[in-house]
Amino acid sequence: MSENQTVLREAENKVIIEGTLLEKRLEEKEFNGQNGKRNAITGELDIETAENEVHTVRVFSFEKKVDGSDNGIFKGLKTVDNEYKSVAENGREEADKVRITQGQIGLNEYYGQDGMLRSFPQISANFINRVQAGEEFEPKAEFEIEAFIKSVSPEVKNEEETGRVKVEAIIPAYGGKVLPFSLMAPVEAAEYIEDNYEPGSTVKIYGDIINFKEKKVVLEDVAFGKPKEKVTYNTVREYLITGGSEPYEEENNKAYDVELIKKALTEREIYLAELKAKKDQPKQEEKKAGFNTKSNKTTEKKEKKKIDLPF
Template identity: 55%
Template sequence: MSENKTVLREADNVVTIEGTLAEIRHTEWKNGNGLNIELDIEVAPNEVHTVKGFSKYKKDDGTENAIAKGYQTIVSEYKSIAEHGRDEADKVRITQGKIGLNEYYTQGNLKSYPQLMTNFVNRLDANEEFNPKAEFDVELFVKNVAEEKVKGEETGRVNLNGYIPLYNGKVIPFTFVVSKEGSQYVEDNYEKGATVNVFGKIINYKEQKVTTKAAAFGEDKKEITSITKREYLVTGGNDPYDEDSKNAFNPDSIKKALTEREIYLKEMKKNENNKDDNKKSGFGGSAPNNKPSKPVEISDDDLPF
């Protein structure tokens, strides 16, 4: 392997979303130094994607932060369906979004959900072509490929499990589902430990169906069924990178990043437990935990090599 850097290379991780701005939510940081923003973007009927961002108002050198300024413009000037109606709502485009994870502990259990992030959002002019979509193009370090099963039955698709290296040497686990057309290729060619580039569609579909149950007397009964589909569907991909390629991720670097991730999660869980302990205290704070931390161990099943 040619990659011998201490810090793992950040993967190509590009999300493109184009749609109608459905809703804008934002909160100021408690210390007043920054802004969180959350946008709902509608790309089709019953399909809305939530994109998040956060930024300090000032850079470390004291100059104005263009990202935060852009967020402020969205909050003050952009029109959403929620506030202005569908006819007046802005069409928006994101070309440099990223896939991430929202992770937290609750009652000792790790919750982990895919999360879309962006620094910049462009508002389309009236004369610009509008092409609603939600797509990804991502590099992945393969952990394994497994048959997708629904209620114990194989669907003909496969799950592509692996790790996406992020900024500053961090990695996140992620699962893509591969279309039936590409499943056989992925099973045959995407081996454990390979670096691959895949692309496809982000699906977040929600619909309510109302059926009527006829009554022999009185009013008919209406039954509401919710149908939800959330997945990152791979529709295409490239051949795995050669092991000697400078773009192939080094397994040792991945292993180091996974160890650091486990330490981070362990600390997160401890902090969550401390919060719970403080809530249970009759008065004052909880007693300090002076027990030495156990060394982090990663099972062979979690290693992509």
């Protein structure tokens, strides 16, 4: 492939959401970082695109840029917090309809108390606009990404293939980072993807973001007294492919180089190891506190794991 860079090119990564503002959970707080203490606004917005279909969007912005000038993103998010009306605060009739056109797919990753990595898709955005009166309102949640294909495999449920296919992809992000990401292709797209999306290829993929949760209550008969309620939830969360490009030609300078992907995955493993070590540190300190002895400080050398891709 013709990409001759030492850092991966950031992939196209766009999320479009249009719906009713269901709830705001925003707050201002102070962060202490490399550039000193800085005030910021952070939190989440819930946007409803259909009945039982809600998408959570993460927002964050410092009040001032590094050079001390005002940050327009912060100002815009303050307007959302102070002026936008949500169903939770103002009722459905008064709630604003909102539109996001430049959101991004990311990952929320952390280690749980059991030491296992938790990784969930996360949508973030800097700009949330109100749909004005008279404007066309078209509720939806869609994505458009460039991705490096890691694998394609049939979806299996109850030991039977469903006809759909699961696409394991890698999305190069800002600063050379990579996001391992799972997508699902419907039956009508499965054959093309299986035949053409080979591991190691670069493609552009379009689709719908599905986040459906339906509560079902069934009343069970009892011999006496009130009927017993049995509550179940039907939940579907997936990134469903609705279309895509042909794989980029090897000569295309946008096609990702396998070795650069491997290198980025190795750096990701190191990052995750450091994240886990940071999570485990309080436990280690707690154990040390139980002994009245001094321990020698040692320097651990991090070994880079070799990343083997299936091609």
